């Protein structure tokens with residue numbers, strides 16, 4: 629069987645995921661394997677997996693999402709905060725030479741956003757802002773149907789929008805970034821203060837769903853911080869949809885209802901008129917679906933050029 633497929637790859641600090649994606653963005657199959665430590669081993673491992681898949685499928689193109697800043701026009705990884713040895717790596721050129729298929733490289737959150745925009749929670753929106761809440765806080769802007777990269781391809785870093793002048797120090801070394809308030813580590817620290825013991829995010833979510841007032845208060849605090857940053861986003865971009873993904877999204881109703889209330893209260897009325905705020909719906913697969921779909925878009929663009 630030689631079905632035409634696109635490959636979407638997500639390189640994370642722990643695992644590498646490869647998804648087989650149809651032209652219409654349907655995830656047909658996925659493989660997961662641990663991320664090797666060295667860059668050369670990561671590249672070799674991916675090449676051997678892709679070559680294996682090429683013997684079974686008609687692989688048309690490949691999309692790769694990277695956990696860090698990427699020059700997506702030239703396919704160059706600028707650096708990866710959690711994986712050493714990735715400074716200015718011409719990943720598109722390396723893979724295209726080794727695999728002989730078109731390769732698209734972008735930031736992983738951009739691919740997640742692209743998937744949610746086209747196949748997930750964003751529905752039929754035109755302008756959409758996606759947010760992933762985890763250890764880090766990532767963001768992506770899809771404006772008029774396209775990923776907005778910005779002039780040096782660093783747009784969408786909502787996690788590093790300051791929400792106070794002199795707040796806690798962030799991983800990026802600046803002070804008061806949203807990530808320093810709502811990153812997983814910070815939420816766990818907040819919960820520890822409230823419960824006087826270590827509470828995991830899962831426990832905190834379960835407790836909130838069972839109407840535990842203390843747990844709800846922690847999520848409301850998180851929602852309040854988020855609302856400050858997202859109000860700026862709403863006033864600046866005027867999106868029709870905000871999609872929230874990542875582990876924190878599991879907290880459910882408490883966070884969401886508080887967040888909506890606060891944004892409506894804070895933002896300009898005209899900007900929130902048609903605003904929808906929703907949780908992501910594709911879960912952990914959004915990165916590989918978006919990467920595979922971006923790969924399919926790139927071949928369509930190339931076909932148009934010819």
Ligand SMILES: [Zn+2]
Nearest residue numbers: 788798800805
């Ligand atoms: Zn920061």
